[in-house]
Amino acid sequence: MRSAVTKGSLWLPLVVSIAIAVGGCAGTLDETTQQEMAQLRKDVDALNLAVHRGRGESDTTLTQMERRSREQSAENARQMAAMHTRLESLSAELNRLSARVDELSQRLDSQSRPPGGSGGPSSRPTPAPTPPPSGGSRSSTEPGAEESYKAAYADFTKGNYTLAVAEFREFVRQHPDSPRVDSAQYWSGESYFSMGRAAAAAGQSERSREALERSVQEFRKVFVNYPGGRQVPTALYKEALALVELKQTKVAQARLQYLVDNFPQSEEAPLARERLKSLGE
Numbered sequence: 340m341r342s343a344v345t346k347g348s349l350w351l352p353l354v355v356s357i358a359i360a361v362g363g364c365a366g367t368l369d370e371t372t373q374q375e376m377a378q379l380r381k382d383v384d385a386l387n388l389a390v391h392r393g394r395g396e397s398d399t400t401l402t403q404m405e406r407r408s409r410e411q412s413a414e415n416a417r418q419m420a421a422m423h424t425r426l427e428s429l430s431a432e433l434n435r436l437s438a439r440v441d442e443l444s445q446r447l448d449s450q451s452r453p454p455g456g457s458g459g460p461s462s463r464p465t466p467a468p469t470p471p472p473s474g475g476s477r478s479s480t481e482p483g484a485e486e487s488y489k490a491a492y493a494d495f496t497k498g499n500y501t502l503a504v505a506e507f508r509e510f511v512r513q514h515p516d517s518p519r520v521d522s523a524q525y526w527s528g529e530s531y532f533s534m535g536r537a538a539a540a541a542g543q544s545e546r547s548r549e550a551l552e553r554s555v556q557e558f559r560k561v562f563v564n565y566p567g568g569r570q571v572p573t574a575l576y577k578e579a580l581a582l583v584e585l586k587q588t589k590v591a592q593a594r595l596q597y598l599v600d601n602f603p604q605s606e607e608a609p610l611a612r613e614r615l616k617s618l619g620e
Contacts (some may be wrong), residue, residue: 532581
């Protein structure tokens with residue numbers, strides 16, 4: 340019995356020591372875990388803060404980009420509107436200047452051309468001017484005449500040649516006594532001439548030939564119907580150019596020679612001489 344007590348007495352300190360050691364280890368483990376948890380919390384908080392900051396910076400950047408995009412779109416729209424307005428202004432100014440040049444050319448031609456200087460070519464008698472309609476002469480300031488002429492000329496400058504021809508013909512029909520009637524007839528020929536060249540550039544030889552032949556007819560009407568008109572020299576020269584493109588060289592030379600002989604002071608005379616020289620080579 341004493342032996343058992345003695346043995347128990349020996350184990351008791353050992354058990355107590357182990358318990359104390361285990362308790363100490365547990366305390367140490369709890370403290371380490373708490374420190375790690377605290378560090379993890381700090382790391383998570385830092386990451387959350389970084390994420391929030393990143394989101395804020397991204398939102399700010401996107402907002403700035405959207406604002407810049409809207410500003411750029413608005414600026415582009417303003418520039419396009421300004422450019423469109425400028426083009427319209429230039430187009431209107433071009434039409435105004437063209438009409439002014441046409442008017443000045445008429446005045447200079449009437450001042451420089453001697454009376455009776457526009458005779459017919461040697462191949463046919465001089466035709467008489469077209470008589471006024473049976474209802475009497477119309478006023479040169481007939482309402483709507485100027486507007487109709489400008490509308491037709493505007494279509495010509497835009498390349499709407501078919502429409503321009505119809506409008507110029509209608510002008511000639513409705514305003515036979517207008518001071519612009521010979522110009523309207525001339526621009527009909529010029530419209531066909533432009534159509535012919537455009538068709539030739541597109542490789543449409545048949546359409547080009549037809550349009551050039553029509554231009555010759557329309558140019559010739561300027562001289563036939565309005566022999567005293569200021570557009571006669573120009574019409575003669577352009578008719579010759581159309582004839583050259585139609586390979587009718589001899590007829591073209593005859594028209595150019597007639598121009599040089601009968602309108603030596605015209606602006607087209609030097610051009611006609613140069614063209615005659617090149618055709619003769």
